[in-house]
Amino acid sequence: MPTIIMGKLASKIDGSIRAKAMTFLQKLGTDDTTSGLHIEPIENAADPRVRTGRVDNFWRAVMFRLDSDGERHYVIHGIWPHDDAIAVARRVQLSVNPINGLPQIAEIEAPAERVPVDTKSSASRSLLVNLGHDRTVLVETLGLPEYVADQALTAVDEDAVLDLAQQHDGWIGTILVDLAAGDTIDSVVSRMALERAMVSGDADTDVLHSFKRPGAAFQYALIGDQDELRRVIEGGDFGAWRIFLHPEQRRYVDRSYNGPFRLSGGAGTGKTVVLVHRARALARRDPDARIVLTTFTTNLADALSDSVTQLDPRVQPVKKLGQTGVHVTGVDALASAVLRVAGSSLAASVREVLGDDRSAPLARTAGTRWREVVESTGTSLLPALANESFLSSEYGHVVLPNKIHDEAGYLRVRRPGRGVALDRAKRSAVWELIAAYRAQGRIDGSLDFAEAAAVAAAHLAGQTDKPADHVLIDEGQDLSPSHWQLLRALVNEHPNDLFIAEDAHQRIYGTRVVLSRYGIPIVGRSQRLTLNYRTTAQNLRYAMKIIEGGQYADMEDEAETTGYRSARTGPGPEFDAVETLSAELQVIGDRVQAWVEAGTDAGTVAVLVPDRFHRDRVVTALTERGVDARAVDRDRPPHGRVAVMTMHRAKGTEFSKVVIAADRPSPMELARLEALAPPERVDAELRRRSLRYVAATRARDELVIVTHK
Numbered sequence: 001m002p003t004i005i006m007g008k009l010a011s012k013i014d015g016s017i018r019a020k021a022m023t024f025l026q027k028l029g030t031d032d033t034t035s036g037l038h039i040e041p042i043e044n045a046a047d048p049r050v051r052t053g054r055v056d057n058f059w060r061a062v063m064f065r066l067d068s069d070g071e072r073h074y075v076i077h078g079i080w081p082h083d084d085a086i087a088v089a090r091r092v093q094l095s096v097n098p099i100n101g102l103p104q105i106a107e108i109e110a111p112a113e114r115v116p117v118d119t120k121s122s123a124s125r126s127l128l129v130n131l132g133h134d135r136t137v138l139v140e141t142l143g144l145p146e147y148v149a150d151q152a153l154t155a156v157d158e159d160a161v162l163d164l165a166q167q168h169d170g171w172i173g174t175i176l177v178d179l180a181a182g183d184t185i186d187s188v189v190s191r192m193a194l195e196r197a198m199v200s201g202d203a204d205t206d207v208l209h210s211f212k213r214p215g216a217a218f219q220y221a222l223i224g225d226q227d228e229l230r231r232v233i234e235g236g237d238f239g240a241w242r243i244f245l246h247p248e249q250r251r252y253v254d255r256s257y258n259g260p261f262r263l264s265g266g267a268g269t270g271k272t273v274v275l276v277h278r279a280r281a282l283a284r285r286d287p288d289a290r291i292v293l294t295t296f297t298t299n300l301a302d303a304l305s306d307s308v309t310q311l312d313p314r315v316q317p318v319k320k321l322g323q324t325g326v327h328v329t330g331v332d333a334l335a336s337a338v339l340r341v342a343g344s345s346l347a348a349s350v351r352e353v354l355g356d357d358r359s360a361p362l363a364r365t366a367g368t369r370w371r372e373v374v375e376s377t378g379t380s381l382l383p384a385l386a387n388e389s390f391l392s393s394e395y396g397h398v399v400l401p402n403k404i405h406d407e408a409g410y411l412r413v414r415r416p417g418r419g420v421a422l423d424r425a426k427r428s429a430v431w432e433l434i435a436a437y438r439a440q441g442r443i444d445g446s447l448d449f450a451e452a453a454a455v456a457a458a459h460l461a462g463q464t465d466k467p468a469d470h471v472l473i474d475e476g477q478d479l480s481p482s483h484w485q486l487l488r489a490l491v492n493e494h495p496n497d498l499f500i501a502e503d504a505h506q507r508i509y510g511t512r513v514v515l516s517r518y519g520i521p522i523v524g525r526s527q528r529l530t531l532n533y534r535t536t537a538q539n540l541r542y543a544m545k546i547i548e549g550g551q552y553a554d555m556e557d558e559a560e561t562t563g564y565r566s567a568r569t570g571p572g573p574e575f576d577a578v579e580t581l582s583a584e585l586q587v588i589g590d591r592v593q594a595w596v597e598a599g600t601d602a603g604t605v606a607v608l609v610p611d612r613f614h615r616d617r618v619v620t621a622l623t624e625r626g627v628d629a630r631a632v633d634r635d636r637p638p639h640g641r642v643a644v645m646t647m648h649r650a651k652g653t654e655f656s657k658v659v660i661a662a663d664r665p666s667p668m669e670l671a672r673l674e675a676l677a678p679p680e681r682v683d684a685e686l687r688r689r690s691l692r693y694v695a696a697t698r699a700r701d702e703l704v705i706v707t708h709k
């Protein structure tokens with residue numbers, strides 16, 4: 001039975017022939033002598049291994065046949081109309097790159113067709129020359145084909161190198177993107193896992209070996225079975241993440257870590273993809289393992305769960321914490337699950353954390369409680385401290401994790417990283433409010449979300465028999481100290497216990513956490529992803545400007561860096577300035593309607609707005625114009641309808657085309673910010689910027705920003 005090696009290019013099959021291509025490839029993978037396939041060599045072909053096959057009367061597949069150790073492989077290069085396919089088949093040549101050992105398909109052109117490049121005259125204006133590169137290093141260290149190196153060396157700026165990268169799928173394009181972003185040669189070699197070719201032959205065995213190198217996996221996949229084949233073909237470009245992993249992603253999926261590991265990376269750099277693949281890899285490696293895949297909200301968990309099933313239908317997420325398999329859930333739901341099964345033994349943990357009892361620990365305290373307490377308690381504190389934002393953060397970062405029960409304990413406790421300094425009198429006044437908050441909780445018998453996580457953590461900390469073997473966490477930047485205590489307590493300390501994905505620039509909730517303060521030392525086990533797969537270079541530049549200059553720090557308390565790059569290009573973001581709300585609704589309607597009327601699937605369009613009030617107005621305005629739009633809240637974005645959602649809800653989603661209604665803060669919001677203590681205000685400003693950054697990075701292709709004059 002021949003093995004199919006699917007190229008990424010070939011997986012982007014025209015929708016109209018997808019079903020026929022599937023039938024063709026299925027038959028080929030079963031028996032290449034099946035009648036009707038017409039697997040034929042081509043006369044005078046540049047590569048004697050090239051074959052064409054009959055998909056239907058009109059379409060032909062172009063492939064390479066490789067025979068090694070009695071096994072046959074077909075590398076699928078692509079599918080074209082008959083005459084084009086023959087022409088392509090004549091001129092393509094498969095070889096092993098003699099420098100980096102990766103497979104390379106070159107098109108042998110007539111000499112006149114390739115315009116000679118004058119690298120000398122353009123050298124002074126060349127981006128890559130100015131970055132210190134020359135032809136020798138591009139060709140002899142990285143293995144770029146000579147003509148690609150020459151073209152790259154004449155490109156004057158980043159855009160010109162990216163344009164060239166667009167013409168080369170796979171490792172050549174990816175290396176060019178890295179070079180355009182200013183990477184050193186050493187870091188390109190390491191990111192792409194380039195290794196010197198061991199054998200420089202082009203025998204079938206050598207070529208086959210080249211397809212199995214990590215650097216080739218981003219472009220080629222050895223298809224194991226018919227189901228996988230179907231997923232590759234049906235998924236097309238949108239499904240590429242399931243099959244074609246960048247060597248860097250592959251490394252983080254497969255590698256074993258001797259303790260908690262942190263993977264950071266900007267929006268769209270494939271962090272979630274790594275988590276989902278890693279969950280599957282862990283489940284495959286140990287079918288008895290209990291794997292928890294968690295994130296900040298239930299919506300995000302639903303999306304993660306969908307991705308696990310899309311990646312591999314055999315890894316069906318399991319419903320209950322503690323079951324063998326992959327359990328996908330929001331972190332607060334995780335806390336509730338622990339409390340539910342704890343039963344009567346919970347009382348001791350509640351007392352340990354809060355110093356008192358709760359009669360209904362499964363009920364959640366209302367989110368308005370801090371405000372009510374401040375309003376109903378006469379306090380000597382200035383509004384800069386007597387507000388929900390400061391108090392809930394102080395409670396969550398200092399009081400709960402340290403299990404403080406009384407004023408004396410609060411007066412003694414260290415408050416690292418809290419920014420706002422508190423003298424003794426202020427601490428006493430803060431404690432008075434905290435005590436009032438707790439007293440109300442006692443009356444209700446309930447716990448708030450942070451308390452629930454802290455109690456669940458305390459309950460698990462006392463157990464040796466943990467409910468999980470591996471915990472994988474997405475959106476780590478938004479989690480609170482008690483979430484981290486819970487996650488730490490969920491799994492014993494051992495290799496591959498915690499794997500954390502985070503992006504400091506996308507923290508839109510809560511206050512920053514330093515992991516080592518909550519029993520999660522990373523020490524040297526952290527890496528960053530920098531290649532953005534979602535956003536075009538043009539839109540990425542706009543998004544990066546939003547966070548430029550902000551003092552962001554990561555979960556190890558180090559300044560967060562950027563240096564993100566995109567392999568995709570497209571139109572730059574467009575801006576519409578309006579004066580009134582009705583003008584804004586008009587502009588949003590015009591943009592969305594134009595896209596839909598031009599044939600864009602409405603389900604790939606989204607409008608992102610600051611709040612729910614705004615959202616409902618946009619939905620009404622779009623509906624009145626006859627555009628099928630829906631407000632998205634707890635449910636998944638609708639198929640075939642324009643999604644309208646808050647920027648907070650948009651976290652973790654992506655669309656082809658996005659309109660952002662970038663409202664100015666309301667006078668009330670400005671007054672609220674103004675009243676905060678300076679460090680809190682600085683942090684609130686960072687979160688506001690992060691929210692705009694999150695929104696600006698949701699579009700794959702086109703972005704429109706509607707601003708107020």
Ligand SMILES: Nc1ncnc2c1ncn2[C@@H]1O[C@H](COP(=O)(O)OP(=O)(O)OP(=O)(O)O)[C@@H](O)[C@H]1O
Pocket residue numbers: 238240241244245246249265266267268269270271272273274503506532533534651652653654697
């Ligand atoms: N190896 C890959 N090949 C093709 N597409 C990929 C690859 N890895 C990720 N993608 C795509 O890039 C997009 C972003 O990936 P993902 O959601 O994992 O990024 P992220 O870093 O978690 O983003 P965010 O932080 O914005 O949620 C998705 O559309 C995903 O399918």
